[in-house]
Amino acid sequence: MAITKILVANRAEIASRIIRTCRVREIPTVAVFSDVDRGAMHVRLAEESLPLCKTNAMSEYADLEQIIATAKTVCADALHPGYGFLSDDPDAARRVIEAGLVWIGPGPETLETMGDKVKARRVAESVGVPVLPAVTGQMDDDALFAETKKLGFPLMIKAVKGENGKAMRLVRSVNELRRSLPWVKGDGIFLFDDEQVYLEKALLGAHQIEVQIMADKHGNMVYLWERDGSIQRRYQQILEEAPSPFVTPTLRKTLGEAAMAIAKKIGYVGTGSVEFLIDSDYNFYFLEMTCRLQGGHPATEWITGQDIVKWQIDIAAGEKLPLKQSEIPLLGHAILARINAEDPMRNFAPSSGRINYLRVPAGRNVRNDSGVYSGWVLPPAYAPMLSKLSTWGLSRDEAIRRMAPALAEYRVGGVRNNIAFHQALNSNEAFRRGETNTAMLEQHWWTEPEIGPDLKFVVAAALYDELEMEETRAQQLPTRLGEARPSQWKYWDKFNRL
16 A cells, blocks of 8 residues: 555654655655644654644653544554654554554554563574573562572563663662662653563673564565664663674674564564674573664664665555565665763763754765754753764774764754763774673773873864854944954963863
Protein backbone atom coordinates (compact mmCIF):
# COMPACT_ATOMS: atom_id res chain seq x y z
CA MET A 1 0.00 0.00 0.00
CA ALA A 2 1.19 3.49 -0.78
CA ILE A 3 1.81 5.88 2.11
CA THR A 4 0.54 9.34 1.22
CA LYS A 5 0.96 11.35 4.44
CA ILE A 6 2.93 10.68 7.62
CA LEU A 7 2.34 12.09 11.08
CA VAL A 8 5.65 12.27 12.97
CA ALA A 9 4.87 11.61 16.63
CA ASN A 10 8.10 13.02 17.99
CA ARG A 11 10.09 16.22 18.29
CA ALA A 12 13.42 18.00 17.83
CA GLU A 13 16.33 16.31 16.04
CA ILE A 14 14.77 12.94 15.20
CA ALA A 15 11.48 14.46 14.00
CA SER A 16 13.42 16.87 11.78
CA ARG A 17 15.53 14.02 10.42
CA ILE A 18 12.43 11.95 9.51
CA ILE A 19 10.72 14.93 7.90
CA ARG A 20 13.77 15.64 5.73
CA THR A 21 13.69 12.12 4.27
CA CYS A 22 9.95 12.45 3.66
CA ARG A 23 10.56 15.69 1.77
CA VAL A 24 13.01 13.90 -0.51
CA ARG A 25 10.41 11.15 -1.02
CA GLU A 26 7.76 13.86 -1.65
CA ILE A 27 5.59 12.48 1.15
CA PRO A 28 3.74 15.25 3.05
CA THR A 29 4.36 15.28 6.80
CA VAL A 30 2.44 16.45 9.84
CA ALA A 31 4.24 17.66 12.96
CA VAL A 32 2.72 17.75 16.43
CA PHE A 33 4.08 19.97 19.16
CA SER A 34 3.75 20.78 22.84
CA ASP A 35 3.35 24.37 23.94
CA VAL A 36 7.08 24.85 24.60
CA ASP A 37 7.86 23.42 21.14
CA ARG A 38 5.61 25.83 19.25
CA GLY A 39 8.56 27.35 17.38
CA ALA A 40 10.65 24.18 17.14
CA MET A 41 12.60 23.16 14.04
CA HIS A 42 10.43 20.12 13.26
CA VAL A 43 7.33 22.34 13.34
CA ARG A 44 8.92 24.66 10.78
CA LEU A 45 9.97 21.82 8.48
CA ALA A 46 6.68 19.91 8.25
CA GLU A 47 3.98 20.78 5.72
CA GLU A 48 1.37 20.81 8.47
CA SER A 49 1.63 21.18 12.25
CA LEU A 50 -0.90 20.91 15.04
CA PRO A 51 -0.60 21.57 18.80
CA LEU A 52 -0.92 18.94 21.48
CA CYS A 53 -3.19 20.25 24.18
CA LYS A 54 -1.82 19.28 27.58
CA THR A 55 0.07 21.11 30.30
CA ASN A 56 2.47 18.28 31.20
CA ALA A 57 5.24 18.54 28.59
CA MET A 58 6.67 15.13 29.49
CA SER A 59 3.48 13.30 28.49
CA GLU A 60 2.17 15.30 25.54
CA TYR A 61 4.09 13.36 22.88
CA ALA A 62 2.92 10.11 24.50
CA ASP A 63 -0.76 11.10 24.44
CA LEU A 64 -1.77 8.41 21.97
CA GLU A 65 -5.48 9.21 21.91
CA GLN A 66 -4.81 12.80 20.94
CA ILE A 67 -2.15 11.87 18.39
CA ILE A 68 -4.40 9.33 16.64
CA ALA A 69 -7.24 11.88 16.57
CA THR A 70 -4.84 14.42 15.04
CA ALA A 71 -3.73 11.94 12.37
CA LYS A 72 -7.35 11.31 11.39
CA THR A 73 -8.09 15.05 11.36
CA VAL A 74 -5.33 15.75 8.81
CA CYS A 75 -5.98 12.50 6.85
CA ALA A 76 -2.55 11.03 7.57
CA ASP A 77 -2.40 7.32 6.80
CA ALA A 78 0.83 6.47 8.67
CA LEU A 79 2.53 7.32 11.95
CA HIS A 80 6.28 7.39 12.55
CA PRO A 81 7.17 7.31 16.28
CA GLY A 82 10.90 8.09 15.89
CA TYR A 83 12.67 6.99 19.07
CA GLY A 84 11.57 7.51 22.66
CA PHE A 85 7.99 8.38 23.63
CA LEU A 86 5.72 5.90 21.76
CA SER A 87 8.35 4.02 19.77
CA ASP A 88 8.83 1.08 22.19
CA ASP A 89 5.23 0.87 23.37
CA PRO A 90 3.41 -2.27 22.16
CA ASP A 91 0.04 -0.84 23.19
CA ALA A 92 0.71 2.24 21.05
CA ALA A 93 1.58 0.11 18.02
CA ARG A 94 -1.55 -2.00 18.54
CA ARG A 95 -3.90 0.96 18.88
CA VAL A 96 -2.41 2.78 15.87
CA ILE A 97 -2.94 -0.30 13.70
CA GLU A 98 -6.49 -0.80 15.07
CA ALA A 99 -7.22 2.83 14.15
CA GLY A 100 -6.47 1.98 10.50
CA LEU A 101 -3.08 3.70 10.35
CA VAL A 102 0.25 2.28 9.26
CA TRP A 103 2.66 1.91 12.19
CA ILE A 104 6.19 2.56 10.91
CA GLY A 105 7.98 0.14 13.19
CA PRO A 106 7.95 -3.44 14.45
CA GLY A 107 4.62 -5.00 15.36
CA PRO A 108 3.10 -4.96 18.88
CA GLU A 109 3.92 -8.63 19.58
CA THR A 110 7.59 -8.03 18.79
CA LEU A 111 7.71 -4.91 20.97
CA GLU A 112 6.04 -6.80 23.81
CA THR A 113 8.48 -9.71 23.68
CA MET A 114 11.74 -7.81 23.24
CA GLY A 115 10.67 -4.98 25.55
CA ASP A 116 10.84 -7.52 28.38
CA LYS A 117 14.57 -8.08 28.94
CA VAL A 118 14.04 -11.49 30.54
CA LYS A 119 11.94 -12.71 27.60
CA ALA A 120 14.50 -11.27 25.18
CA ARG A 121 17.27 -13.26 26.92
CA ARG A 122 15.22 -16.44 26.47
CA VAL A 123 14.77 -15.74 22.77
CA ALA A 124 18.55 -15.34 22.38
CA GLU A 125 19.22 -18.54 24.32
CA SER A 126 16.69 -20.45 22.19
CA VAL A 127 18.74 -19.78 19.04
CA GLY A 128 22.08 -20.52 20.66
CA VAL A 129 23.28 -16.95 21.24
CA PRO A 130 25.27 -16.66 24.52
CA VAL A 131 23.90 -14.57 27.39
CA LEU A 132 25.53 -13.48 30.64
CA PRO A 133 24.71 -15.46 33.81
CA ALA A 134 21.69 -13.96 35.55
CA VAL A 135 18.99 -14.36 38.18
CA THR A 136 15.75 -13.74 36.31
CA GLY A 137 13.03 -15.27 38.47
CA GLN A 138 10.81 -12.95 40.47
CA MET A 139 11.31 -13.55 44.20
CA ASP A 140 11.44 -11.69 47.48
CA ASP A 141 14.55 -9.70 48.36
CA ASP A 142 16.00 -12.26 50.78
CA ALA A 143 15.79 -15.02 48.20
CA LEU A 144 17.32 -12.68 45.65
CA PHE A 145 20.28 -11.96 47.93
CA ALA A 146 20.80 -15.69 48.40
CA GLU A 147 20.88 -16.23 44.63
CA THR A 148 23.67 -13.70 44.22
CA LYS A 149 26.09 -16.20 45.76
CA LYS A 150 25.78 -18.25 42.58
CA LEU A 151 26.77 -15.29 40.40
CA GLY A 152 29.31 -13.38 42.44
CA PHE A 153 30.00 -9.67 42.16
CA PRO A 154 30.04 -7.24 40.40
CA LEU A 155 26.42 -7.40 39.24
CA MET A 156 24.02 -5.22 37.31
CA ILE A 157 20.54 -4.65 38.72
CA LYS A 158 18.22 -4.01 35.79
CA ALA A 159 14.55 -3.21 35.43
CA VAL A 160 12.86 -5.91 33.34
CA LYS A 161 11.10 -3.24 31.26
CA GLY A 162 14.06 -0.82 31.25
CA GLU A 163 15.49 0.88 28.20
CA ASN A 164 17.95 3.60 27.16
CA GLY A 165 20.30 2.84 30.05
CA LYS A 166 17.66 3.81 32.64
CA ALA A 167 16.66 1.94 35.80
CA MET A 168 19.92 0.01 36.16
CA ARG A 169 22.82 0.11 38.61
CA LEU A 170 26.19 -1.53 39.09
CA VAL A 171 26.74 -3.12 42.50
CA ARG A 172 29.94 -4.64 43.87
CA SER A 173 28.79 -6.07 47.22
CA VAL A 174 25.75 -7.34 49.09
CA ASN A 175 25.49 -4.05 50.98
CA GLU A 176 25.45 -2.09 47.71
CA LEU A 177 22.82 -4.49 46.41
CA ARG A 178 20.61 -3.88 49.46
CA ARG A 179 20.92 -0.11 49.05
CA SER A 180 20.45 -0.03 45.28
CA LEU A 181 17.61 -2.50 44.85
CA PRO A 182 14.86 -0.12 46.09
CA TRP A 183 16.23 2.64 43.85
CA VAL A 184 16.09 0.50 40.71
CA LYS A 185 12.61 -0.74 41.57
CA GLY A 186 11.49 2.84 42.16
CA ASP A 187 12.95 3.95 38.85
CA GLY A 188 11.20 1.05 37.14
CA ILE A 189 7.84 2.06 38.60
CA PHE A 190 8.32 5.75 37.81
CA LEU A 191 9.67 5.31 34.28
CA PHE A 192 8.11 2.07 33.06
CA ASP A 193 5.24 1.38 35.48
CA ASP A 194 6.83 -1.94 36.46
CA GLU A 195 8.94 -2.79 39.52
CA GLN A 196 10.27 -6.14 38.28
CA VAL A 197 14.06 -6.43 38.26
CA TYR A 198 16.66 -9.07 37.52
CA LEU A 199 20.35 -9.48 38.28
CA GLU A 200 22.94 -9.98 35.58
CA LYS A 201 26.67 -10.62 35.86
CA ALA A 202 28.49 -7.35 35.10
CA LEU A 203 31.08 -7.41 32.34
CA LEU A 204 33.36 -4.50 33.19
CA GLY A 205 35.45 -2.76 30.54
CA ALA A 206 33.59 -4.53 27.74
CA HIS A 207 32.90 -3.42 24.19
CA GLN A 208 29.25 -2.63 23.46
CA ILE A 209 28.42 -3.43 19.86
CA GLU A 210 25.06 -3.06 18.14
CA VAL A 211 24.25 -4.76 14.86
CA GLN A 212 21.84 -2.87 12.59
CA ILE A 213 19.24 -5.12 10.98
CA MET A 214 16.48 -4.52 8.44
CA ALA A 215 13.64 -6.95 7.65
CA ASP A 216 10.67 -6.67 5.30
CA LYS A 217 7.24 -8.30 5.29
CA HIS A 218 8.30 -10.84 2.66
CA GLY A 219 10.79 -12.72 4.83
CA ASN A 220 13.89 -10.91 3.61
CA MET A 221 16.44 -9.76 6.18
CA VAL A 222 19.90 -8.18 6.13
CA TYR A 223 22.31 -6.67 8.63
CA LEU A 224 24.00 -3.35 7.90
CA TRP A 225 27.19 -4.14 9.83
CA GLU A 226 27.77 -2.84 13.33
CA ARG A 227 28.23 0.30 15.41
CA ASP A 228 30.51 0.59 18.41
CA GLY A 229 28.79 2.40 21.28
CA SER A 230 31.33 1.61 24.00
CA ILE A 231 31.94 5.24 25.03
CA GLN A 232 29.11 5.94 27.45
CA ARG A 233 28.04 8.09 30.36
CA ARG A 234 25.28 6.80 32.66
CA TYR A 235 25.01 3.72 30.40
CA GLN A 236 24.05 5.92 27.45
CA GLN A 237 26.19 6.27 24.35
CA ILE A 238 27.88 9.60 23.83
CA LEU A 239 30.04 8.67 20.83
CA GLU A 240 29.51 5.93 18.25
CA GLU A 241 31.47 4.74 15.28
CA ALA A 242 30.95 2.34 12.43
CA PRO A 243 32.37 -0.13 11.88
CA SER A 244 33.87 -1.01 15.26
CA PRO A 245 37.68 -0.79 15.46
CA PHE A 246 37.59 -3.81 17.78
CA VAL A 247 35.49 -6.20 15.67
CA THR A 248 37.33 -8.50 13.26
CA PRO A 249 35.82 -9.55 9.90
CA THR A 250 35.14 -13.03 11.28
CA LEU A 251 33.45 -11.68 14.41
CA ARG A 252 31.48 -9.21 12.28
CA LYS A 253 29.95 -12.07 10.32
CA THR A 254 29.26 -14.07 13.50
CA LEU A 255 27.53 -11.12 15.20
CA GLY A 256 25.48 -10.35 12.10
CA GLU A 257 24.27 -13.94 11.81
CA ALA A 258 23.49 -14.07 15.55
CA ALA A 259 21.47 -10.85 15.29
CA MET A 260 19.47 -12.15 12.34
CA ALA A 261 18.84 -15.49 14.09
CA ILE A 262 17.27 -13.63 17.01
CA ALA A 263 15.23 -11.40 14.70
CA LYS A 264 13.98 -14.31 12.61
CA LYS A 265 12.93 -16.21 15.73
CA ILE A 266 10.41 -13.48 16.57
CA GLY A 267 9.37 -12.72 12.98
CA TYR A 268 10.89 -9.27 13.07
CA VAL A 269 9.78 -6.63 10.55
CA GLY A 270 11.31 -3.16 10.30
CA THR A 271 14.56 -1.66 11.53
CA GLY A 272 16.25 -2.50 14.80
CA SER A 273 19.54 -3.10 16.58
CA VAL A 274 20.70 -6.19 18.42
CA GLU A 275 23.21 -5.23 21.11
CA PHE A 276 26.07 -7.36 22.40
CA LEU A 277 28.75 -7.07 25.07
CA ILE A 278 32.17 -8.42 24.04
CA ASP A 279 35.06 -9.10 26.39
CA SER A 280 38.77 -8.70 25.63
CA ASP A 281 38.97 -12.33 24.47
CA TYR A 282 36.27 -11.74 21.83
CA ASN A 283 33.59 -13.69 23.69
CA PHE A 284 30.24 -12.07 22.97
CA TYR A 285 26.96 -12.02 24.90
CA PHE A 286 23.49 -10.85 23.95
CA LEU A 287 22.53 -7.67 25.82
CA GLU A 288 19.19 -6.50 24.42
CA MET A 289 17.34 -5.66 21.23
CA THR A 290 16.25 -2.12 20.41
CA CYS A 291 13.13 -2.41 18.27
CA ARG A 292 13.10 1.01 16.64
CA LEU A 293 15.26 3.53 14.83
CA GLN A 294 18.48 4.00 16.81
CA GLY A 295 20.09 7.36 17.52
CA GLY A 296 23.38 6.21 16.00
CA HIS A 297 21.89 5.31 12.61
CA PRO A 298 23.67 8.15 10.71
CA ALA A 299 26.99 6.33 11.27
CA THR A 300 25.55 3.26 9.55
CA GLU A 301 24.17 5.40 6.73
CA TRP A 302 27.67 6.80 6.13
CA ILE A 303 29.33 3.39 5.68
CA THR A 304 26.51 1.82 3.65
CA GLY A 305 25.34 4.79 1.59
CA GLN A 306 21.74 3.94 2.52
CA ASP A 307 18.90 6.01 4.02
CA ILE A 308 17.57 3.90 6.91
CA VAL A 309 14.47 6.07 7.40
CA LYS A 310 13.62 5.57 3.72
CA TRP A 311 14.00 1.81 4.21
CA GLN A 312 11.68 2.03 7.22
CA ILE A 313 8.95 3.78 5.25
CA ASP A 314 9.28 1.42 2.28
CA ILE A 315 9.10 -1.64 4.55
CA ALA A 316 5.98 -0.28 6.26
CA ALA A 317 4.44 0.27 2.82
CA GLY A 318 4.99 -3.41 2.00
CA GLU A 319 7.96 -3.09 -0.32
CA LYS A 320 10.85 -5.57 -0.44
CA LEU A 321 14.34 -4.76 0.76
CA PRO A 322 16.31 -3.07 -2.03
CA LEU A 323 19.54 -5.03 -1.40
CA LYS A 324 20.61 -8.56 -0.53
CA GLN A 325 23.23 -9.23 2.15
CA SER A 326 25.98 -9.69 -0.44
CA GLU A 327 25.13 -6.27 -1.90
CA ILE A 328 25.40 -4.25 1.33
CA PRO A 329 28.43 -1.91 0.98
CA LEU A 330 30.97 -1.36 3.75
CA LEU A 331 32.62 1.93 2.83
CA GLY A 332 35.24 3.61 5.00
CA HIS A 333 34.62 4.69 8.59
CA ALA A 334 32.25 7.05 10.38
CA ILE A 335 32.45 8.80 13.76
CA LEU A 336 29.31 10.20 15.41
CA ALA A 337 29.46 12.58 18.39
CA ARG A 338 26.30 13.35 20.33
CA ILE A 339 26.39 17.08 21.01
CA ASN A 340 24.36 17.63 24.16
CA ALA A 341 23.51 20.59 26.34
CA GLU A 342 25.20 19.14 29.41
CA ASP A 343 28.19 19.85 31.62
CA PRO A 344 30.86 17.09 31.60
CA MET A 345 32.56 18.76 34.56
CA ARG A 346 29.43 18.19 36.69
CA ASN A 347 28.82 14.54 35.84
CA PHE A 348 27.17 15.52 32.54
CA ALA A 349 24.36 17.42 34.28
CA PRO A 350 21.82 18.66 31.67
CA SER A 351 21.54 22.33 30.77
CA SER A 352 18.67 24.35 29.34
CA GLY A 353 17.99 27.92 28.25
CA ARG A 354 18.17 30.15 25.22
CA ILE A 355 20.69 29.37 22.50
CA ASN A 356 21.88 32.92 21.90
CA TYR A 357 24.65 32.01 19.49
CA LEU A 358 25.04 29.02 17.18
CA ARG A 359 27.57 28.26 14.49
CA VAL A 360 27.40 24.75 13.07
CA PRO A 361 30.29 23.05 11.27
CA ALA A 362 30.41 22.29 7.58
CA GLY A 363 32.83 20.78 5.13
CA ARG A 364 33.57 17.70 3.08
CA ASN A 365 32.00 14.56 4.57
CA VAL A 366 30.64 16.39 7.62
CA ARG A 367 27.00 15.87 8.66
CA ASN A 368 25.08 17.57 11.44
CA ASP A 369 21.65 16.15 12.32
CA SER A 370 20.08 18.91 14.37
CA GLY A 371 16.75 20.17 15.63
CA VAL A 372 17.79 23.54 17.11
CA TYR A 373 18.63 27.02 15.85
CA SER A 374 19.97 30.31 17.18
CA GLY A 375 17.38 31.96 19.41
CA TRP A 376 15.66 28.69 20.28
CA VAL A 377 14.96 28.11 23.97
CA LEU A 378 16.01 24.60 24.92
CA PRO A 379 13.27 23.35 27.30
CA PRO A 380 14.32 21.47 30.44
CA ALA A 381 11.52 18.90 30.11
CA TYR A 382 13.18 16.92 27.31
CA ALA A 383 16.49 15.24 26.54
CA PRO A 384 19.18 17.93 26.09
CA MET A 385 20.37 16.87 22.64
CA LEU A 386 21.54 19.67 20.34
CA SER A 387 22.64 17.56 17.40
CA LYS A 388 24.47 14.47 16.21
CA LEU A 389 27.68 15.52 14.49
CA SER A 390 29.22 12.85 12.26
CA THR A 391 32.15 12.63 9.89
CA TRP A 392 33.24 10.04 7.34
CA GLY A 393 36.61 9.06 5.94
CA LEU A 394 38.13 6.30 3.89
CA SER A 395 39.88 5.21 7.10
CA ARG A 396 39.17 5.62 10.80
CA ASP A 397 42.09 8.01 11.11
CA GLU A 398 40.69 10.18 8.35
CA ALA A 399 37.24 10.27 9.99
CA ILE A 400 38.84 11.31 13.31
CA ARG A 401 40.91 14.02 11.61
CA ARG A 402 37.78 15.38 9.95
CA MET A 403 36.01 15.47 13.29
CA ALA A 404 38.68 17.71 14.88
CA PRO A 405 38.09 20.85 12.75
CA ALA A 406 34.33 20.21 12.76
CA LEU A 407 34.31 20.35 16.56
CA ALA A 408 36.56 23.42 16.53
CA GLU A 409 34.06 25.14 14.22
CA TYR A 410 31.04 24.23 16.35
CA ARG A 411 30.00 27.08 18.69
CA VAL A 412 27.04 27.18 21.02
CA GLY A 413 26.32 30.13 23.31
CA GLY A 414 23.78 30.34 26.11
CA VAL A 415 23.78 26.73 27.32
CA ARG A 416 26.52 24.51 28.67
CA ASN A 417 27.55 21.81 26.21
CA ASN A 418 29.92 18.90 25.72
CA ILE A 419 31.81 20.11 22.64
CA ALA A 420 35.06 20.62 24.59
CA PHE A 421 34.68 17.11 25.99
CA HIS A 422 34.40 15.70 22.48
CA GLN A 423 37.50 17.65 21.47
CA ALA A 424 39.41 16.12 24.36
CA LEU A 425 38.11 12.67 23.45
CA ASN A 426 38.96 13.14 19.78
CA SER A 427 42.59 13.89 20.69
CA ASN A 428 42.85 11.17 23.35
CA GLU A 429 45.60 8.70 22.43
CA ALA A 430 43.71 5.61 23.61
CA PHE A 431 40.68 6.64 21.53
CA ARG A 432 42.82 7.28 18.48
CA ARG A 433 44.31 3.80 18.84
CA GLY A 434 40.80 2.33 19.02
CA GLU A 435 41.23 1.17 22.62
CA THR A 436 37.74 2.07 23.74
CA ASN A 437 35.44 0.25 26.17
CA THR A 438 32.50 0.91 28.46
CA ALA A 439 34.78 1.96 31.35
CA MET A 440 36.69 4.58 29.37
CA LEU A 441 35.05 7.61 30.99
CA GLU A 442 35.45 6.41 34.58
CA GLN A 443 38.93 7.94 34.87
CA HIS A 444 37.69 11.51 34.18
CA TRP A 445 40.81 12.16 32.11
CA TRP A 446 39.14 15.10 30.32
CA THR A 447 38.78 17.30 33.44
CA GLU A 448 42.28 18.79 33.17
CA PRO A 449 43.02 19.07 29.45
CA GLU A 450 46.55 19.86 28.37
CA ILE A 451 46.95 23.35 26.94
CA GLY A 452 48.25 22.44 23.54
CA PRO A 453 48.19 24.21 20.16
CA ASP A 454 44.73 22.83 19.25
CA LEU A 455 43.16 24.15 22.46
CA LYS A 456 44.93 27.48 22.01
CA PHE A 457 43.45 27.77 18.54
CA VAL A 458 39.94 27.01 19.82
CA VAL A 459 40.19 29.58 22.64
CA ALA A 460 41.66 32.18 20.30
CA ALA A 461 38.89 31.62 17.77
CA ALA A 462 36.25 31.93 20.49
CA LEU A 463 37.75 35.22 21.67
CA TYR A 464 37.85 36.48 18.12
CA ASP A 465 34.15 35.66 17.74
CA GLU A 466 33.44 37.54 20.96
CA LEU A 467 35.43 40.50 19.68
CA GLU A 468 33.61 40.46 16.37
CA MET A 469 30.17 40.40 17.99
CA GLU A 470 31.13 43.15 20.44
CA GLU A 471 32.33 45.32 17.56
CA THR A 472 29.06 44.76 15.71
CA ARG A 473 27.02 45.71 18.76
CA ALA A 474 29.12 48.79 19.33
CA GLN A 475 28.55 49.94 15.76
CA GLN A 476 24.80 49.41 16.05
CA LEU A 477 24.40 51.30 19.33
CA PRO A 478 24.37 55.13 19.10
CA THR A 479 26.73 56.88 21.50
CA ARG A 480 26.06 60.00 23.48
CA LEU A 481 27.99 63.13 22.57
CA GLY A 482 31.55 62.89 23.78
CA GLU A 483 31.24 59.25 24.91
CA ALA A 484 33.78 56.83 23.48
CA ARG A 485 32.72 53.48 22.02
CA PRO A 486 33.43 50.40 24.16
CA SER A 487 37.09 49.46 24.07
CA GLN A 488 37.97 46.15 22.43
CA TRP A 489 41.59 46.02 23.55
CA LYS A 490 40.83 43.83 26.57
CA TYR A 491 39.91 40.99 24.20
CA TRP A 492 43.07 41.42 22.15
CA ASP A 493 45.08 41.34 25.39
CA LYS A 494 43.53 37.93 26.18
CA PHE A 495 44.35 36.76 22.67
CA ASN A 496 47.99 37.85 22.91
CA ARG A 497 48.50 36.11 26.25
CA LEU A 498 47.68 32.66 24.79
